[in-house]
Amino acid sequence: MASSKNADLRSYLESVDRSALVDLVLELSADDPALHRRLSLRAATHGKPDVKELRRLVGGLRARGFLPYGRGFEYARKAAEVLDGLDSVVGSHPAEIGPLFLAAIQNITRTTEHADDSSGSIGDVLRRAVSGYAAVCRAAPPDPVRLATWLIDFQVAGPGWPDLPIGAFADALGARGLEAYRDRLAQLTGEDGRTARHLREEYLKEIAKDPDALVALYAEELPLAYRYVQIGATLRAAGRAEEAIVWLRRGLAEADRPDRRIDELLADVLTETAEFGEAADLRWKLFTGWPRPESHRALLDAAERAGTLAETSDRADVFLRERAKAGGHAADPLVEILHAAGDADGAWAAGTGHRCSAGIMWRLAVERAETHPAEAIPVFERQVEAEIDNKTKKGYAAAARLATELKVLHDRAGSAGFPDYLAELRHTHRNKPTLIATLNSANL
Template sequence: MSRRSDLRAFLLTLDVETLVDVLCEQADRDEELRRRLSTLRETEEPTRAVLDDGAAQADGVQFDSVLDTVARLLDAGTSADVTSLARRTADRLAAAVRDGEDPSPHLTEQLGRAVSLYARACTAHPPPATELAEWIVRLAFERPDRCEVRLADFAEALGADGIAQVRAAVDAVLADSPVDDEDGGDPMRMRVARALRLEIAEITSDVDTVVSLLSEELPRLDVSLRIVRVLRAAGRHSEAIAHAAKALGNGAASRTETAGGVVEALERVRTRQSPVDTSDVEALLRGNRFDEAWKAAAGHEPSDLIPLYRECVERLIESRNSQCYERAAGQLRRLRLLYRRAGASAEFSAYLAELLARHKRKTRLRDELRKARVALPKVLAG
């Protein structure tokens, strides 16, 4: 037995009061120990106040302080393991959302934020892959209408074994509810299962599966462009060209309802033109350096930037917190201007309606759009 094991075994025999006295005495001499204990206190005290309070679970308001604490510690690069705290907070929020007849949008957003923070904590201090995979599957399918799990956020912590375990669970759901069986299974569970299966394929670079799953969403020119980009990234250029040509042929009648920039991007692939280099703007957008990106955008054609700004908006919305919703609204204002400069204002209206229809439960996103003076489609403006 190691010296550490011997010491641990001895400490376990001591009563709590004795251990507290020893720690306090040592903390008076050891500044690093004092700092670590202070960090734990800052982490645990707000948690107890919230997690032990049934009323707080009901409305979720006080959970903000816990989530802010976890975020602050992670942002500061703390060496403390906040995984258990983030997990407990996510579990309590999940229970409140699951058991509530009509949970508030704020509570649902808090759950999304808690899951994202737990993913960050897991990256720093990975729990056992099997345990994490089971937790993700349970959360994803327990009430699929109330919580979305982004598997990519957990990919590093899961590792190959954990991802394989999640895939087995997802495949079981898909097998129990065939796509062509109208009476089979829960449609929401199927939607979640297909979304997770797509993420797994992307994480594992399974290009054929990515293309197959995306093809289920056709005909949509934006989906076709995504397929084309996947194929080109994999070096399968001839297939990308063929798919672009097919998409433009099938989508010709509905181009007025789609983004002009998407059509032009597909046209360039179809005619084997070199893609326009917009990497400067893309890099700035991915780094959330939005003002710099907008300045760089002045050197490009508006239609070339529309796909980039659409991807940026989607990424921000999927982050599922109010700050990112505010940023998404700001970028939607700029996207609207790009459509206008490209002579496709009507296409922006159609795009915005489709975007909000997909994210109809995110009421705070609509609030931010109103603040940013982005006119909502009439059917959603109420």
């Protein structure tokens, strides 16, 4: 429902003479570039598109000078409005609007080279421009050879963005354009760097669908560890599991550095080919290197297939408990795995017994407070002190909220100790007037 002020304004505007109202809007837009742009876009897209005016507005997307972080949002909104205008008329006039999308991509890209886009807002609108151009090329294909050449040269000679996915332009390129694209790729040399390699990879994946050529491309950069992963994944997807296993085993022996992704993929493929014993061995290696609930579940799954579930489970438990004796973060995996398995009492006992890290202990305490309030009280008290140690208003407010929860915990536990705790807290921190005032405001 409109407010009374809006209703009064509407009533006034409806009473103004049409010519005077037009003059008023023009006067306001003269002092407001954003309003002027929006009105210009509406005018240029009303009825038959005013291509000349739209080209001017797209030209305005090439920013002058450096764009700091805050102005990046303003620029992104401006670009989005222009793209909205192009979208509104592209369906009926694709051939005329296509070059404007192309110009928008070029202008926004140049702007990103001189902008702080750590928020990603300009990048988002740039990707939208690429999607719009791909769509318009499908609706009204430009010269396929020129399009193929532009797709490659813009990325190779540009700053490395935006990505112009060949799959999105394949229909517009057609057979002749794809052939030109392949020929242009072949002309690139090793000096063209990683962008050219990426384009070759995407072409082989999306268009040629040639696993052997992909393997050969990845093999050019061996013994980089991740290349073994890519080779294994490519062969696995092609239904060539045995070859994938050979390459992944080579990766374990030859890669320039250890990479758990090689082990994980090899374990998966070995499981698919019923090599359960070797897969379980790899899962043990992965678990001991990164003991977490996920790797523990994967280990037990592999051990069950290998017929060694009972002994593997016991072995893992011994490993976790020996590790936990060091306390702190070393105890975290045991606590997390017990908790993930639904053993709340075991997780609590392990956390308190080995003094696991404060963050995990706090999460356990919040849960424990629901059923065992007395046991959670010491952890809540430590968390109060941790918040106070931040020495900020936000920290003091959090401490007051926790102290209020502590009062409830004492009541639920049938404890009469909260007044003594609160008195000690106020005495210990008597020289922190902001904290004391916060406690007073919370009636503590």
